[in-house]
Amino acid sequence: MYREYNLKKIQVGENCVKRNTLFLSSIALLALSCLHADPDDPVFRESIELRQIADYWKEQEYTLAKERIYQFLETYPTTVFKEQLYAMLADLFVKEKNYLAAINFYQKIPLEKKSQTSFFHHVYCLYQLGLWKEVIAQAPHVMKHASTTKEQLDTTRFAFAEALMQTALKIEDSSHKKEVLLQAESEYKRLLSTRYVCDSLYSLAHINVLLENPIQAANLYLMLAEKDSENKEQYLFQAGYLQMKIDPNKAIENLEKVCALKKEKGSQAAHLLLQILFQQKEYSKLLIMREKLSDLIVSDPLISYYTGKSLYQTNNPDQAIFFLVQFLESPNIDTSYEKSAIITLISCAKITKNWSLLEKNLEYLTHSFTQDTQTLDLILMYIQLCKQDKNWRKMAEYAQKLLELSPDHPQKETLIYEQALCAIHEQNLSQAIQKILVFLEDFPHSIYTKQAWRQLLNCCMQDVKQSPLDLSSTKQAVFITYATKALEKEGLFSDEEKQKMYWLLIQSLFEQKQYQKSLDACEKYVEQYGSSSDTYLFTALCQEHLHIEALQIAENFEKALADPKSAHGRICNRKLYNLYLSAAQENLSEALFLKAANCLFANIDEPVELNNLDWLAHFYYQQFAVAEKEKKHFYAKRAKISFEKLLDHSALPVESWLELAVLKLCALYDYLGEKIKKAPLLSFLAQKQKELSSIEWKWQRRVLFELATSYQEQKRYEEAIKVYDNLIDSSKHVSSYYGSAALLEKARLQFSLLPSQERQEGSTDVIAICDALKEVQIRKKLLSEPLHLEAALEYIEVKTCISSNPLEKKLELLLQMRDDFSLAEDLSVQHYLSTQDLFPDKMHLYQDYLSFIDLEIISIKAQLARKNQRKNIYQKLKKHALARLDELEAKGLHDSLQMRVQLSKEALQDIL
Structure with missing residues (x-):
């Protein structure tokens, strides 16, 4: 509830660049004294340049003054005025809010030569950068300096106190924290008569909270409320919150003031106010206050709890029920209040005779009021609730209790029948059959007779399924006996029900593996009731066991599957997959292979054997690889889903073939635009490759490279660079395509992440990047292209970016690159x-890149012509380059080159 401590802002007062008046006057006098000196005299030149700096400064041309100061210090590094010039530069950086640069120059001034103002500004910069340790070290110099003004002293003391406060907040040792807090408190107290009084009071309050002085903290917040009307609500709220435990009445008083303001904290204050009233057992006042503050109270389970309990305590159980139920039905309720709420709710239910609330107290009533009519009714009600909740064990238990308590209960017939149903739901078939037979004997004309017979037959059939093999024939005979009796009874079944019973009889024969009898019965059934997906499926299953020809069986499975209402899709597809795959392997039929795959895929969400999933995934991937454009996405989706199921299979072994499955799935993710899924998959495989080094892995480097590029795509740059480094380090002693590729991609990534100010000639990072790119270029092999060509072009881009004459530099480097890759006399080119x-494919790619380099040279020449106002030349070159680029693009290029061609065309268009 207590808000976090916020850092305060301070200002340095007057514009810091307006000082140095004495120094500027000295410069003017020096220049006047040298007016008649020899122009070639260094002292004369120095004085003149200083005078120029002084003039720019006075005219507030600070940018020009800064440039002149830098030039002057470079020309006269040992000048006697360098400390004053450092101070001027530092002041300019303070004005620009470049505090780090300002600190750099302030630190160049020796302590004995540093002015009071420089000390002050130095502390100000350290404060702005949050360098609390340095503020604590430097602030005392300003506060002790004889020239420090009252305003500067107050500001520095406030910065010093804030630095102590921020330092204390990060200290874990309690005694040390307290020591620093007390030191900060001392400094804040000295600021109470300054313009920092409010900020200091706020910090003092926070310190007292940390030092566990809630009374003092609350009083300080109340003082703040009087002084700072804008934040009065916040301070009153903080005071009230701190007073809750130590002085509830005062807390109520202050929180009521917050509520009266009806601002941001009004809602929280209202909630705290009701909490205090409840804790003080002021139930009537709580209800009045809740009504009064209704516009401030938002939905909160605890408010419902307070209200319900208060209504109960003030003899309003009807209203209490609503709020207590509301509390208990709220998500994430406070469990410490749950028991009390339930007990109170039961009490309300007794008073109001709300039986639905009483069910949790039923066990107590059963034991305490055995013969009470109301108890019997509640037991019956609980039986119905158990039925609704499908709690069959409890339902049967309480039905038996009710019959024992009341043997002649009016609902006896229903209770006995429902006991049998409970046994069925509990899969206690023997008990269920016994109870149904008893029921049919005792109540032969019951309204439940038809249902009882159906349940009896169903139990017998289930009993056959669950029986041991040696009892199967006996159980089957029992089922047939009762099924025959049931079918002979007039009016027991409708035509539809009779049809279902006949079908159950056929199924029973099938389950007992009497396939021919079952097939014969099924054929008679079809004659009487017609065909359906069930009969087609049943016929096919019987034919399968009787070893009928595969495609004839498949025909019946297909007919069963063709019915849109069929519920047999899973089994039909599984059977068809095996049938079609067997036939396809025998006939080498591509169409049958595809049918087999489609049937297996239809069951992809069901458990599928590992070898079948493996076949399916690679089959669809092969179809994706050779498919026409319009079918490619279809096969890609199916292959992706199949690979995902394969890799998620519970029986998946960790073997070398996993590499190919993972790499194919990643290729599918790339095609389908689901690249975010690649990294976890590749990371898992890379870890397994590392852990299980005994396995003969084939694609370890490729997996690492794919993982790094995946991290890069997700902007997880540090992880990408780490994997690239791993690849590079592991390739230092062996030639590796992926090692070179990692070197290239890492260099690209590092340059893209370099801040603009670090993209300069001589930068160690830039030099390292250029070295890496050059290393990849030098290793050039035709087989590895476009890797080396891309490295060379990337090198040119980096060098161009940091050049002061980018166009000229790029032209020079492109000409050099063309020679490096095509000069016939060069032995490295001959070897390449x-x-x-x-x-031949790599040779065509190489030729495309050389064509592109030639066109880039023309493009740069066009841009240079435009730069030099040679309109006719640049238009001619531009037109020629664009036409040739269009021709090159029409050939169908490698992705990397295609992107470069597009960028080149855009650059030419820009010069319009």
Whole structure:
């Protein structure tokens, strides 16, 4: 409830750049004294340049003044005025809010030469950057300095106190924390007569809270409420909150004031106010206050609890029920109040005779008021509730209790029948059959007779299924006996029910593996009632056991599956998969393979054997790889789902073939735009490859590279760089395509993450990036392209980006790159191109890149022509380059080159 401590803002007062008047005057005098000196005299030149700085400063041309100061210090590094110039530069950076730069210059000034104002501004910068340790170290210099003004002293003391406060908040040792808090408290108290009085009072209150002085803290908040009308509500609220336990009456008084303001804290204050009244057992006052503050009270389970309990205590049980139920039905209720609420609710239920609330107290009533009519009624009601909740064991138990308490109960017939139903639900078939037979004997003309016969037959059939093999024939005979009797009874079944019973009889024969008899009975059934998905399925299953020809069986399964209302899709598809796969392997039929795959996929959400999933996933991936464009997405989705099911299979072993499955699934994620799923999968596989080194893995480096690029796509840059480094380090002693690829991608990523101010010539990061790119370029192999070509182009982009003449630099580097990759006299080029006959596709790719480089050179020349106002030349070059780029793009390029062509075209369009 207590709000967090917030850092205060301070200001340095007058504009910091308006000081240094004495120094500027000295510069003016120096310049005047040198007016008749030799122009070549260094002292004369120095004085003139200082005068220029002084003039710019006075004219408030601070940017020009800064540039001149930098130039002056570079020209005269040993000048006697360097400390004053450092101070001027630091003041300018303070004005620009570049506090880090300002601190850098203040620190260059020796302590004995640092002015009081520099000390003050230095502390101000440290405060703005939250460098509390340094503020604590430097602030005393300002406070002790003889020239420090009253305003500066107050500001510095406040910064010093805030630094102590912030430091204390981070200290874990309680005694040390207290020591620093007390020191901060001392400084804040000295500021109570300054313009920082409110901020200091706030901090003092917070300190007292931390020091566990709630009374003092509350009083300080009340003082703040008087002084700071804008935040009065906040301070009154804090005071009230702190007073809750130590002085509830005062807390009520202050929280009522907050509620009266009806501002931001009104709702919280109202809730706290009701909480205090409840704890003080002021139930009537709580109800009055709740009504009074209704516009401030938001939905809260505890308020419902307070209200319900208060209504009960003031003899209003009807109204109490609503609020107590509301509390108990609320999500995430406070469990410490739950027991009390339930007990109170039961009391209300007794008073109001609300039986639905009384069920939890039924056990007590059963033992305490055995022969009470009301108790019997409640037991019967509880039986019905158990039925609704499907609590069959309890339902049967209480039905038996009721019959024992009241043997001639009016509902005896229903109770005995429902006891049998409970036994069925509990799968106690023997007991169920016994109770149904007793019921049919005792109540032969009951309204439940038809249902009883159906339940009896169903229990007998289930009993056959669950019986041991040696008892199966006996149980079957029992079922047949009762089924025959039931079918002979007039009016027991409707035509529809009779049809169902006949069907159950057929199924029973099938379950006892009497397939021919079952098939014969099914054929007679079809003659009488017609065909359905059930009969087609049953016929196919019987034919399967009787070893009928596979495609004939499949025909009946297909007919069963064709019915849109069929509930046999899972079994039909499973059977059809096996039938079609067997036939396809025998006939080498692609169409049958596809049918088998589609049938298996239809059951993809059901348990499927591992080897079947493996076949399905790779089959669909192969279809995806060779499919036409319009079918590609369809097969990609199916392959993806199949691979996911395969990799999530409970019986999945960790073996080398997992690599190919994971890599194929990642390729599908790329195609389907679900790249976010790749990283967890690849990370899992990489970990397994590392842990199980005894397995002969084939694609460890590729998996790591894919993982790194996946991290990069998700902007998890640190993780990506870590994996790239792993790949690079593991490839230092062996030539590896993925090691070089990691080097390239890491360099690209690191340069993209470099802040603009660090993208400069001579930067160690930039040098390292360029070295990495050059290393990949130098390792060039035609087989690995476009890796090395991309590294060379990326190198050019980096060097261009940091160049002061980017166009000229890019042109120079492109010409150099063209020679590096195509100069016939170069031995490295000869070696590079020596395998062109072995890799014609790579040679075509290489030629496309060289064409692109030639067009980039033309594009840069066009841009240079425009820059030099040579309109005719740049328009001619631009038109030529665009036409050639369109021709190149029409060839169908590698993704990387395609992107570069697009960027080049956009650059040419921009020069319009």
